[in-house]
Amino acid sequence: MKLIIEPADGVEPLLSAIRRAKKSIEIAVFRFDRTDIETALTAAAARGVKVTALIAFANRGGEARLRKLELRCLDAGIIVARTSNDLSRYHGKYILIDRRVLYVLSFNFTHLDVDHSRGFGVVTTHANWVRDAARLFKADCTRTKFAPTTDTFVVSPANARRVLAAFLKRAKTQLLIYDPKISDKEMLRILEGQAKAGVDIKVIGSVTRHAQFDVRKLAGLRLHTRVIVRDRRQAFVGSQSLRGMELDSRRELGLIVQDGKAVKMLLDTFDSDWAGTKTKKGLARSKKPEASDKDVEKAVQVFTKELDPLTVSVKRAVRQAVAKAGEGVLNDKDVKDTMKKVVKKAVREAVKEAVHDAQHAQDLKES
Numbered sequence: 001m002k003l004i005i006e007p008a009d010g011v012e013p014l015l016s017a018i019r020r021a022k023k024s025i026e027i028a029v030f031r032f033d034r035t036d037i038e039t040a041l042t043a044a045a046a047r048g049v050k051v052t053a054l055i056a057f058a059n060r061g062g063e064a065r066l067r068k069l070e071l072r073c074l075d076a077g078i079i080v081a082r083t084s085n086d087l088s089r090y091h092g093k094y095i096l097i098d099r100r101v102l103y104v105l106s107f108n109f110t111h112l113d114v115d116h117s118r119g120f121g122v123v124t125t126h127a128n129w130v131r132d133a134a135r136l137f138k139a140d141c142t143r144t145k146f147a148p149t150t151d152t153f154v155v156s157p158a159n160a161r162r163v164l165a166a167f168l169k170r171a172k173t174q175l176l177i178y179d180p181k182i183s184d185k186e187m188l189r190i191l192e193g194q195a196k197a198g199v200d201i202k203v204i205g206s207v208t209r210h211a212q213f214d215v216r217k218l219a220g221l222r223l224h225t226r227v228i229v230r231d232r233r234q235a236f237v238g239s240q241s242l243r244g245m246e247l248d249s250r251r252e253l254g255l256i257v258q259d260g261k262a263v264k265m266l267l268d269t270f271d272s273d274w275a276g277t278k279t280k281k282g283l284a285r286s287k288k289p290e291a292s293d294k295d296v297e298k299a300v301q302v303f304t305k306e307l308d309p310l311t312v313s314v315k316r317a318v319r320q321a322v323a324k325a326g327e328g329v330l331n332d333k334d335v336k337d338t339m340k341k342v343v344k345k346a347v348r349e350a351v352k353e354a355v356h357d358a359q360h361a362q363d364l365k366e367s
Contacts, residue, residue, distance in 0.1 A: 001124045001125075001126070001257065001259040001261070001262050002122075002123040002124075002262070003120060003121070003122060003123070003261075003262040003265045003266065004103075004105070004119075004120060004121030004122075004123065005119075005120060005265065005269055006107055006113070006115075006117060006118065006119035006120070006121075007114065007115050007116060007117065007118075007119075007221070010114060010115070011034060011036055011037065013103075013121070013123070014037060014040075014095065014103070014109075015036060015037065015040050017095060017097050017101065017103060017123075018037070018041060018044055018095075018097075019040060019043075019044070020097065021044055021049050021097045022049065022098055023049065023050065023098045023099075024050045024051070024096070024097075024098055024099060025041065025044055025049055025050070025051045025052070025095065025096070025097060025098075026052045026054070026095065026096040026134070026137045027041070027051075027052070027053050027094075027095045027096075028054045028090075028092050028093060028094050028095075028137065028140070029054065029055045029056060029066075029069070029093070029109060030056045030059055030089070030090065030091050030093055030108055031059055031062060031109065031110050031113075032055075032066075032069055032108070032109045032110065033065070033111060034110065034111065034114070037109050038069075038072070041053070041076070042076040042077075042078070045076055045077040046076075046077065050079070051077075051078045051079065052078070052080075052081065052141070053069075053078055053080050053081070054081045054082075054083060054090075054140055054141055055069060055070055055073075055080060055081070055082055055083070056082075056083050056089065056090040056091070057082055057084065058089070059089065070082065081141035081142075083143075083251070084140070086143075087157070087249060087250050088249045089249075089250040090140065090250070090251040091239055091240075091246070091250050091251060091252050092136075092239055092251050092253035093105040093106070093107065093108055093109070093239055093253075094133060094137075094253055096130070096134060099130060100130065101123065101124070101130070102122075102123070102124050102125070102126070102129055102130050102133045103121055103122070103123050104121065104124075104129075104133075104237065104238065104253055104254065104255050105119070105120075105121040105239070106119045106120050106121065106224065106225040106226055106227070106237060106254075107119030107120075107224055107225065108224075112224075113224050116222055117221060117222040117224040117225075118178070118218055118221045118222070118223050118224065118225055118269075118273065119224050119225045120225050120227060120237050120266070122237050122255050122257060122262070124255070124257075128149060128150050128152075128153070129150075129152070129153050129255060132148050132149055132150065132153045133153075136148075136155065136253070146158060147159075151163045151166075151256070152255060152256040152257075153255065154236065154238055154240070154253070154254040154255065155251075155252070155253055156240050156246060156247055156248070156249075156250055156251060156252035156253075157247065157248045157249060157251075160240055160246075160247050160254070161247040161248060163256070164187070164228070164236065164240075164242065164247070165186060165187065165190060167228065167230060167236060167256065168187065168191060168194065168228070168230075169194070170230065171194055171199050171230045172199070173199060173200060173231050173232075174199060174200040174201070174202075174229075174230070174231055175191070175194065175199060175200070175201045175202070175228060175229070175230055176202050176227075176228070176232075176267070176274075177201070177202065177203045177204070177205070177227065177228050177229075177242075178203075178205060178218075178223065178225050178226060178227040178270070178273075179203060179204075179206075179227075179228075179242055180205050180206065180223050180224070180241055181207075181208065181241055181243060182203065182206070182207045182208065182241065182242040182243070183207075183208040183241075183242070183243045183244070184242050184243050184247060185244075187242040187247075188207070188208075188211070188242075191211070191213065192211065192212055192213075195211075195212045195213045196212065201213035201214070202214050202216075202274060203215040203216070204217070204270070204273055204274060204277065205217075205223055216274065216277035217277060218273055218277065219273075219276045219277050220276065225237075226238055226239060226240055226241050226242075226254065227266060227270075229263065229266050229267060232263070232267055233258060233263060234256060234257065234258045234263065235256070235257050235258075235262070235266050236254055236255070236256050236257075237254055237255055237257060237266070238253055238254015238255060239252045239253055239254060240253075
């Protein structure tokens with residue numbers, strides 16, 4: 001077993017897997033914008049590897065891109081299947097290589113997830129998991145029912161709620177959790193009960209209500225993973241958050257692993273991420289990274305460009321006001337001061353709206 005840690009490991013582990021494939025590649029896609037992965041898949045198909053892409057019927061804001069991806073894949077000789085629309089989302093991300101090696105990922109095949117977000121992937125040759133993954137892939141391609149054969153192969157909505165609830169309840173000393181948003185009432189009750197029983201619970205991410213355990217925001221990186229490390233010996237790594245929809249209404253996939261090396265790597269990464277956050281009992285606060293000089297310069301350039309039309313609009317409004325009131329108003333200090341305040345207020349409000357819109361767009365992104 002191997003563990004992929006993003007963004008440190010980058011895209012190379014996936015590209016290497018695709019290049020090594022000899023007979024078949026099966027890949028489940030929710031979001032995709034990596035031309036390097038697409039090129040590698042195309043090259044694999046060209047050398048005779050049977051490449052099958054299972055592409056989600058929808059994601060938020062990206063359906064047109066998914067349909068274009070399907071057409072490009074077909075042109076490249078890649079077999080394309082589209083998921084059903086019976087579930088709200090088909091959100092699992094995984095790759096099967098030659099029906100021998102399984103890659104279960106918490107991250108999408110996108111630059112944002114691979115290069116700029118905390119994410120993990122499990123690489124395994126575990127025979128039962130490989131068989132179940134092949135069965136899951138076939139079931140979703142043919143739009144038939146699926147039932148996992150082992151509880152360590154965690155599939156939503158098939159067994160995820162039951163398995164993850166039991167996983168949390170069996171903690172004796174500690175639960176370390178990465179989760180963008182924990183909101184499921186049952187899972188929150190279990191966590192609160194465990195906290196009262198003395199289990200040390202630490203969450204990097206957010207919780208929808210005040211919690212009796214530490215919750216912190218990840219600093220410096222976007223959070224796009226779901227991980228639960230139990231008692232520093234076992235871990236769940238997958239795509240499903242502890243949210244009702246992701247447990248009950250979407251296709252999600254994860255694994256419960258106990259490989260010592262992989263668990264230690266998860267622990268080391270969590271401890272490092274935790275050390276970089278600010279503590280606030282039951283609340284999540286973010287520690288914002290300082291912007292580099294290059295980032296600041298880029299932001300100024302963009303801001304200046306965007307201000308050009310605003311400057312034109314302000315000048316036009318001032319000319320119209322002066323034309324109506326007479327040029328004498330410009331000699332009135334009070335009028336000029338008031339005008340400056342009005343413009344500053346308008347700019348402040350515009351900036352607030354832009355920040356709100358950006359945050360809203362970020363919240364809508366799914367993994």
